[in-house]
């Protein structure tokens with residue numbers, strides 16, 4: 007370990023909990039019971055689903071079952087990019103036509119505003135700042151991808167997106183070597199934990215029952231089974247994203263992909279002057295093994311990227327601990343972006359898992375024959391997507407129970423989408439390891455050769471994995 011990473015707090019779920027405090031844990035389930043809707047998982051997906059269902063039908067008895075505490079998963083660990091990206095849009099365009107995918111994209115654009123609106127209505131103070139999203143290119147190949155990305159987003163209706171050259175980029179954020187960037191207003195920075203804690207409190211205040219320290223071991227039609235009893239309900243909704251593989255029968259459903267983050271100490275005014283970033287945009291890049299970052303409300307940089315991407319057998323992590331090598335790799339990215347921060351102290355490092363379906367498409371499904379529903383597979387862009395998925399799941403439940411009709415959301419192309427399962431081990435492990443080794447090699451090659459084209463290695467990896 008280098009001296010600058012030796013004092014890092016590693017794990018502890020995430021920096022966001024070190025900042026805002028771990029919550030008091032709610033009572034576990036105490037014996038068999040019944041509900042109208044049982045929701046498994048207390049992250050953004052489960053909690054927003056409970057929120058919108060209860061708002062639509064206050065008489066519904068809704069129980070949320072959470073293995074640890076609400077926000078224990080990715081919802082309490084993410085980079086706080088509340089933005090309009092949705093995994094699978096381009097594939098949905100191929101499957102259902104361009105117009106259907108545009109509807110999904112428009113719904114996502116509106117979702118950023120909906121989260122901000124609902125947080126305001128519920129008095130949730132989550133350090134929200136609507137500065138948009140800035141994505142930068144630092145090599146000719148990245149710049150070519152950035153332009154193609156910008157054009158594709160414009161074709162999906164984002165007329166308010168802007169393309170910048172090196173100078174305009176530097177006027178926003180001084181990223182070393184940035185040659186171009188694209189900015190969209192459809193994004194905001196959030197404090198993930200303040201959002202999830204506030205949401206859990208709002209849901210409870212509406213009359214939803216939340217049991218924590220209550221792991222569900224099996225979901226069967228009309229049953230959510232736990233060691234402390236079974237909740238019987240006509241609808242059981244699985245909102246477990248990156249943890250789904252731990253449930254009986256779900257080992258190969260969504261692959262738990264790891265993402266890791268670091269948070270610096272608060273920067274000095276002088277350091278901020280060197281960095282810029284007055285607009286507090288969320289910041290990302292166009293590398294294959296991309297980074298994402300935010301300027302926190304208390305003046306730090308929180309930056310994330312891919313560490314060890316996947317653990318054999320779909321294992322998840324121990325309370326967010328990440329590898330020392332990953333901390334060092336993220337630190338190198340930070341300093342390469344902002345050389346003026348070479349001496350800055352990293353205070354916290356952590357990791358979490360997100361859910362990746364075999365076709366990399368987020369989806370929302372209610373199986374009408376069993377009453378079992380699920381939403382997720384957001385592939386790393388779930389902060390806003392979970393909200394739209396929750397409202398879609400609400401409408402599917404209301405449609406099925408005869409309380410509501412078809413809506414714009416039930417007709418989105420992701421409703422009812424099914425996908426094949428991942429390969430068994432060791433193929434799963436070898437495939438994902440190979441994929442990220444290929445992406446890292448492609449990034450190195452593009453940087454070394456200054457080629458204007460995306461490396462063939464990355465294109466081949468995309469084809470083999472079905473990512474694009």
Ligand SMILES: Cc1cc2nc3c(=O)[nH]c(=O)nc-3n(C[C@H](O)[C@H](O)[C@H](O)COP(=O)(O)OP(=O)(O)OC[C@H]3O[C@@H](n4cnc5c(N)ncnc54)[C@H](O)[C@@H]3O)c2cc1C
Pocket residue numbers: 046047048049050051052071072073074075076077078079080081082083084085086087088089220221222223245246247248249250252253264265266267298310357358359360361381382384385386387388389390391392
């Ligand atoms: C490090 C990291 C950075 C990220 N950054 C961003 C970002 O900046 N922007 C963005 O859009 N997305 C980001 N994501 C993804 C985003 O955080 C997730 O897509 C989103 O939070 C998923 O919410 P969820 O409720 O579906 O899942 P989770 O938040 O993972 O919630 C699932 C919950 O289910 C519980 N659970 C699991 N299994 C069981 C069980 N058997 N019984 C009971 N409870 C169970 C878990 O404890 C957990 O609380 C990031 C993810 C990670 C890991």
